[in-house]
Amino acid sequence: MMANMLLDVRGLSVGVMQGGRSTALVDGASFSVSAGEVMGLVGESGSGKTITCRAMMRLLPSAATQVTAGQVLFEGQDLLLLGDGAMRAVRGQRLAMIFQNPLSHLNPVMTIGAQIAEPLRRNQGLSRREAHTEAVDLLRQVGIPDPARRISDYPHQFSGGMRQRAMIAGALACRPALLVADEPTTALDVTVQAQILRLLLDLRDRTGLAIVLITHDLGVVGQTCDRLAVMYGGRVVERGRVAEVLARPRHPYTAGLLASQPGRGVPGTKLPSISGQPPAPGELTEGCRFRPRCTLAADICASRIPQPHAIADGWISACHRSAETQALEPAA
Ligand SMILES: Nc1ncnc2c1ncn2[C@@H]1O[C@H](COP(=O)(O)OP(=O)(O)OP(=O)(O)O)[C@@H](O)[C@H]1O
Numbered sequence: 001m002m003a004n005m006l007l008d009v010r011g012l013s014v015g016v017m018q019g020g021r022s023t024a025l026v027d028g029a030s031f032s033v034s035a036g037e038v039m040g041l042v043g044e045s046g047s048g049k050t051i052t053c054r055a056m057m058r059l060l061p062s063a064a065t066q067v068t069a070g071q072v073l074f075e076g077q078d079l080l081l082l083g084d085g086a087m088r089a090v091r092g093q094r095l096a097m098i099f100q101n102p103l104s105h106l107n108p109v110m111t112i113g114a115q116i117a118e119p120l121r122r123n124q125g126l127s128r129r130e131a132h133t134e135a136v137d138l139l140r141q142v143g144i145p146d147p148a149r150r151i152s153d154y155p156h157q158f159s160g161g162m163r164q165r166a167m168i169a170g171a172l173a174c175r176p177a178l179l180v181a182d183e184p185t186t187a188l189d190v191t192v193q194a195q196i197l198r199l200l201l202d203l204r205d206r207t208g209l210a211i212v213l214i215t216h217d218l219g220v221v222g223q224t225c226d227r228l229a230v231m232y233g234g235r236v237v238e239r240g241r242v243a244e245v246l247a248r249p250r251h252p253y254t255a256g257l258l259a260s261q262p263g264r265g266v267p268g269t270k271l272p273s274i275s276g277q278p279p280a281p282g283e284l285t286e287g288c289r290f291r292p293r294c295t296l297a298a299d300i301c302a303s304r305i306p307q308p309h310a311i312a313d314g315w316i317s318a319c320h321r322s323a324e325t326q327a328l329e330p331a332a
């Protein structure tokens with residue numbers, strides 16, 4: 001058990017109803033986040049990162065997608081057992097989420113200021129004037145220049161980076177303990193990306209905010225996160241401290257992801273690169289889902305689902321060949 005654990009996701013599974021059957025999109029995902037920690041959730045497109053976090057926030061996209069197992073312990077209570085009203089209160093006050101594309105989550109016909117002030121009035125009972133003052137302050141905190149004037153702008157008058165800052169300001173309005181950031185910088189150019197990541201780290205340092213950062217970029221994880229969880233085909237295949245896992249990945253998928261990062265795939269090293277495609281939901285449900293792409297795959301990988309096992313304190317990998325994966329060390 002970790003000190004000041006804030007979020008503890010245990011065996012979370014999400015299914016989608018298709019043709020009268022439930023197909024798993026997320027299968028027994030487990031990870032935890034401590035107060036003030038940045039946890040990276042990594043994996044290729046379709047690996048279940050967004051669905052996992054939406055399930056956690058009780059914001060699944062449709063009635064066809066449902067949690068089928070697991071617990072989401074947040075500040076000591078299982079969010080999956082809360083009534084809708086209590087869950088809305090948690091989302092309005094302790095837990096917030098930001099998304100890749102701010103434009104699809106900002107109202108185009110409402111000023112930026114109104115969109116930040118409105119929830120402040122609703123959730124914190126501030127007066128119109130108090131909410132306005134607080135909204136200006138939040139915009140200042142996220143680095144919007146001249147916030148007293150820009151607060152009256154509409155989203156289309158903001159640049160992409162400013163819109164992401166405004167969405168972060170809106171998320172911070174409730175002074176959350178945990179921010180779930182779903183690819184918050186993917187749509188931005190490299191310079192602005194770095195600024196937004198620096199802003200998130202700065203907020204963590206100043207306020208003790210914990211962050212779940214969803215990304216497919218291990219470079220971002222290396223620069224930003226304390227720990228990471230790697231997802232493949234709806235399962236968490238490896239998790240641990242960033243410094244340890246990225247130095248010596250123990251799951252062949254993590255090693256492959258690392259090798260495919262620009263500048264890391266050095267010819268002649270032992271890191272395998274990953275060819276092929278991840279499985280679609282419902283495919284390869286028996287055994288290890290990574291096996292068709294894995295250079296270490298053996299018979300057991302087809303017949304038994306690899307269970308997570310401890311590599312070291314706080315470090316787990318779900319691979320049958322973990323004895324062999326000790327060799328998966330980057331040369332440099
Ligand atoms: N509303 C939905 N109904 C059915 N299946 C869905 C729905 N939303 C997502 N999926 C499926 O669930 C799986 C996981 O999707 P998810 O969006 O969580 O992936 P992701 O890891 O966030 O990918 P990306 O990096 O592209 O954002 C995918 O196979 C996707 O097609």
Ligand SMILES: [Mg+2]
Pocket residue numbers: 049050051182
């Ligand atoms: Mg996603």
